[in-house]
Amino acid sequence: MLGQTYRNLDKIAEAISSYRQAEKLYTELGNDEWAQNSRDRLQALRG
Numbered sequence: 001m002l003g004q005t006y007r008n009l010d011k012i013a014e015a016i017s018s019y020r021q022a023e024k025l026y027t028e029l030g031n032d033e034w035a036q037n038s039r040d041r042l043q044a045l046r047g
Contacts, residue, residue, distance in 0.1 A: 003041060016045055 001022060006015035023038035 001038075001041075003038070007041075007045065012045060016042060019045070 001018070003015045003018035003022060006012070006018055019038045019042045023035050023042070026032075026035035026038060
């Protein structure tokens with residue numbers, strides 16, 4: 001995931017944006033597992 005790359009580079013704002021976009025797209029596609037994965041990663045970034 002792009003969000004993971006941003007997180008690894010300590011670009012947290014970009015990581016959050018990427019995970020939000022991914023969550024939205026996965027939800028639209030009906031991929032609940034990956035949408036939840038994106039939400040979980042967002043939550044981890046927010047602490």
